[in-house]
Amino acid sequence: MFGHQQKNAQQAVEERSQPWVEKYRPKTIDDVAAQEHTVSVLRKALTSTNLPHMLFYGPPGTGKTSTILALARQLFGPDNFKSRVLELNASDERGISIVREKVKNFARQTPRAHGAASDGNTYPCPPYKIIILDEADSMTQDAQGALRRIMETYARITRFCLVCNYVTRIIEPLASRCSKFRFKPLDTGSTSARLAQIALSEQVHVTEEVISALVSTSAGDLRRSITYLQSASRLATSTDPPAPIAPRDIQEIAGVVPDEVMKGFALSLGVDSNPSTTSGSKKQNFDSIRQQVKSIMRLGYSAAQVLSQLHDLIIQHPTLTARQKSTCALAFADADHALCDGADEELWVLQLALRVNKAIS
CATH class of the missing domain: 3.40.50.300 (P-loop containing nucleotide triphosphate hydrolases)
Known part of the structure; x- marks a missing residue:
């Protein structure tokens, strides 16, 4: 017994x-x-x-x-x-x-x-x-x-x-x-339902914003999103009393540049996340762009991750013209190729930022 x-x-x-x-x-x-x-x-x-x-x-x-x-x-x-x-x-x-x-x-x-x-x-x-x-x-x-x-x-x-x-x-x-x-990448609904089910079984309180952050950072990889959820749960319960899980926590665990940082960086290049104000963007000076790039790189974010998120933000932007997007896409391709060859990350992020600002202004 x-x-x-x-x-x-x-x-x-x-x-x-x-x-x-x-x-x-x-x-x-x-x-x-x-x-x-x-x-x-x-x-x-x-x-x-x-x-x-x-x-x-x-x-x-x-x-x-x-x-x-x-x-x-x-x-x-x-x-x-x-x-x-x-x-x-x-x-x-x-x-x-x-x-x-x-x-x-x-x-x-x-x-x-x-x-x-x-x-x-x-x-x-x-x-x-x-x-x-x-x-x-x-x-x-x-x-x-x-x-x-x-x-x-x-x-x-x-x-x-x-x-x-x-x-x-x-x-x-x-x-x-x-x-x-x-096997195709999992759709948002299936991934969200599975994550919600696991969170309920483990008695982890997650909001819809947290589930959305898990889905977006994992890009259809259910295994990765479950791992992020478990890491966030351990992080939340490590404090007394346990802290609520926030979308920012998921992004930090995933190594993704937080949304507010990317929006601020894009805004300095003349790309506003609010389409209604994009027409009012103006060309920024070199020193302000260099300062933005330096601050992002000092935070320790990967240059490849910055490129990936900035690419999605620009290519999916509803008001930029096809010519502006294609010009930016060429700049992204050159920067990605240089980074794959081992080029200096900060210099190439700065180079990309200047070309994007010139294409959009």
């Missing part, structure tokens, strides 16, 4: 210390958010238990790995999951030796009989195994070439699922052997 209570207490402690990304990972494919087409196809495959080789591709944080893990759990159950599923992260183990040794050895093994709890009624437990190769686009060309033959030879007892961000980095002979499933 005492041992059982101690075990329950230990599990409770582990749950509290667990990252929310893992804690709220989908347990079934029906829990996967905003990937209706993929889920509907896999649900039919689950009923027939005859899976093809699969290729999941799309942006990070859209549920690719979670989907195949949930599918595998529904197929094999808890007893057979470890013996029937091999998960490898190809970004760590991407050489040809891993394919020839670890992958081939697992693929050639004949699946064992069903476990006690994983009978055919509760879990289908089909007569094959699944090998999940996460970050498969990081595999070398030789490793992908070696994998091609293994997929053919052991297709009867082993199915492969390749998970990647960039499908163009998968060689064509390998991609042609798989059914492709594209």
Whole structure:
């Protein structure tokens, strides 16, 4: 009795210390958010238990790995999951030796009989195994070439699922052997609903403005937004009494330049966030622009982040002309290229600011 209570207490402690990304990972494919087409196809495959080789591709944080893990759990159950599923992260183990040794050895093994709890009624437990190769686009060309033959030879007892961000980095002979499933960036509604659900479960009070800040800073990456929410929650509860979570806190955690800082910077360049007053903007002098750039860089913000946010602010501005936007876009392209080559960040942000001010004034 005492041992059982101690075990329950230990599990409770582990749950509290667990990252929310893992804690709220989908347990079934029906829990996967905003990937209706993929889920509907896999649900039919689950009923027939005859899976093809699969290729999941799309942006990070859209549920690719979670989907195949949930599918595998529904197929094999808890007893057979470890013996029937091999998960490898190809970004760590991407050489040809891993394919020839670890992958081939697992693929050639004949699946064992069903476990006690994983009978055919509760879990289908089909007569094959699944090998999940996460970050498969990081595999070398030789490793992908070696994998091609293994997929053919052991297709009867082993199915492969390749998970990647960039499908163009998968060689064509390998991609042609798989059914492709594209995972699209999560829409605002799905991300907001999921974040609100997690906040409610964790008893974290968040406003609509905070949810909106989480969605905008994560850019469709649900995993990133959940991580930001957990970090903000820990930050808020570190004070006594706990402080409310504000949108500014989310932006600081995400490394995003706060809205008021960007609006002030844009205003100094002649771009007003209020469209009704943009027509009254005037050309600023060099010293005032240089002072603005210097103050932003002294705050420690990334030049690439400043470029990205200023780009969105200008390109999406409702009253700037197409000619003004195109001129600014060329300036952004030059600055981005220079920063990628390792140029001085402050000098190039200043160069960009002056060109934007000249284009708009």
